[in-house]
Amino acid sequence: MANRFLRxxxxxxxxxxxxxxxxxxxxxxxxxxxxxxxxxxGKDSTVMAWVLSELRPxxxxxxxxxxxxxxxxxxxxxxxxxxxxxxxxxxIPFNDLFxxxxxxxxxxxxxxxxWCSTQRRTELLKYAMENRFNKIALGHHLDDIxxxxxxxxxxxxxxxxxxxxxxxxxxxxxxxxxxxxxxERQIIACxxxxxxxxxxxxxxxxxxxKRRDVRKRIGExxxxxxxxxxxxxKALSSGERxxxxxxx
Numbered sequence: 001m002a003n004r005f006l007r008x009x010x011x012x013x014x015x016x017x018x019x020x021x022x023x024x025x026x027x028x029x030x031x032x033x034x035x036x037x038x039x040x041x042g043k044d045s046t047v048m049a050w051v052l053s054e055l056r057p058x059x060x061x062x063x064x065x066x067x068x069x070x071x072x073x074x075x076x077x078x079x080x081x082x083x084x085x086x087x088x089x090x091x092i093p094f095n096d097l098f099x100x101x102x103x104x105x106x107x108x109x110x111x112x113x114x115w116c117s118t119q120r121r122t123e124l125l126k127y128a129m130e131n132r133f134n135k136i137a138l139g140h141h142l143d144d145i146x147x148x149x150x151x152x153x154x155x156x157x158x159x160x161x162x163x164x165x166x167x168x169x170x171x172x173x174x175x176x177x178x179x180x181x182x183x184e185r186q187i188i189a190c191x192x193x194x195x196x197x198x199x200x201x202x203x204x205x206x207x208x209x210k211r212r213d214v215r216k217r218i219g220e221x222x223x224x225x226x227x228x229x230x231x232x233x234k235a236l237s238s239g240e241r242x243x244x245x246x247x248x
Contacts, residue, residue, distance in 0.1 A: 010193060011186060011189035011190040011192070011193040011194075012190050012193050012194055014182075014186050014189075014190070015047060015051050015179075015182055015186055015187065015190040016051055016054060016055060016058075018179075018181040018182045018186070019048075019051045019052075019055060019178050019179060019181070019182060020055055020058060020059060021181055022164065022178055022179070022180050022181040022182075023055070023059065023178055024059075026164050026165055026176075026180070026244070026245070027165075028135075028164065028165060028176040028177075028178055029052075029059070029061060029063050029135065029176070029178070030061065030063075031061050031062055031063070032062060032063065033061075033063040033064070033134055033135050034063070034064045034066075034132060034133045034134055034135065035052065035063055035064065035065050035066075035133065035135045035136075035137050035176075036066055036067070036068060036124070036127070036128045036131070036133040036135065036136050036137065037049050037052065037065060037066065037067040037068070037092065037137045038067075038068060038069075038070070038124055038136060038137065038138055038139070039067045039068070039069050039083065039087070039094075039139075040069065040070075040139070041069065041080070041083045042139070043187055043188060043191040043196060044139035044140070044141060044179065044184075044187055045138075045139035046083070046086065046139075046191070046196050047139070047179070047187050047190050047191050047194075047196055048137060048139040048178060048179050049065075049067055049087060049090060049092055050090055050194060050196060051178070051179075051190075052065055052137065052178060053065060053090040053091055053092055054090075065091075065092045065093075066092060066093045066094075066095070066131075066133070067087050067092050067093070067094045067095070068094075068095050068096070068097055068124070068127055069083065069094070069095075069096050069097065070097050070098075070099050070120050070123060070124070071096055071097065071098045071099070072098070072099050072100070072101040072102070072116070072120075073098075073099075073100045073101060073102050073103055080096055082197070086196070097123060097127060099119055099120060099123050101115070101116050101119045101120070104119060113209070124136055125168075125171055125173055128173050129171060129172065129173060133173065134172060134173055134174065135173070135174055135175075135176050136173060136174070136175050136176070137176050137177070137178055138175060138176070138177050139177075139179060140162050140177045140179065140180070141177075141179040141180065141182050141183065141184050141187055142179075142180060142181060142182055142183050142184070142229065142230070142233055143183060143184040143215070143218075143229070144162060144184075145161050145162050145164075145177070145180055145233065145236070145244070146161075146218060146229060146232055146233060146236075147211055147214050147215055147218060148160075148161045148162045149161035149232075149236060149243070150214050150217075150218060151210060151211065151214050154214075155210070159241075159243065160243060161236060161243050161244070162177060163175075163177070163243065163244050163245055163246040164176065164177045164180040164244045164245070165177075165244070165245050165246070166246045166247075166248060167246070167247050167248070168247075168248050169247060169248065170248075180244065181233075183226055183229065185226075
């Protein structure tokens with residue numbers, strides 16, 4: 001019955017229902033949480049900001065929201081005024097944080113995705129702690145989580161993925177991924193329905209990403225079936241170790 005309802009519902013309703021389900025089942029947001037939304041200006045993080053704002057009355061939990069965008073010395077063309085205005089409409093305070101990702105490279109080192117990700121994550125944690133946020137919300141969705149699982153299995157030989165809840169032992173901050181139950185196609189449909197335009201730049205270092213190859217291969221063997229992808233996703237929590245919950 002629930003799946004039939006989702007098939008007939010509008011895109012925004014589907015994203016709201018699946019995000020609320022993820023938050024409640026995974027206890028991603030609790031009463032009085034202060035949630036910092038990492039926004040790139042892309043469809044995923046912007047839709048996430050919209051739905052977290054939309055869900056506050058329905059979840060009956062008092063939690064604070066704010067958003068931060070990280071600009072860098074190689075990718076700073078995000079349409080920040082448009083992004084800031086949209087977030088303001090949703091009642092979400094916005095701040096822009098500059099990080100010299102390339103400038104921090106040591107002599108002889110080359111720019112790569114891992115280095116950039118590490119620098120951004122470090123600054124997010126620092127900013128969250130300095131401003132008393134206890135949760136950082138990232139816009140990764142169900143397809144991202146599945147792709148990461150196969151990438152880690154084939155490239156690293158390990159069973160791991162992006163957890164929906166990552167609690168740090170060393171820091172008073174946890175990472176959450178509220179869109180973990182939402183497929184990318186559903187986010188795209190929601191963005192179109194709500195006129196949420198992409199306002200992020202294209203990273204010049206991610207054009208030949210291994211993720212794109214893995215995404216293509218997953219599409220081939222699943223037939224891009226949402227049901228098959230959800231069964232794979234379900235398997236990530238079915239063993240003795242729940243891959244969607246981690247402590248670090």
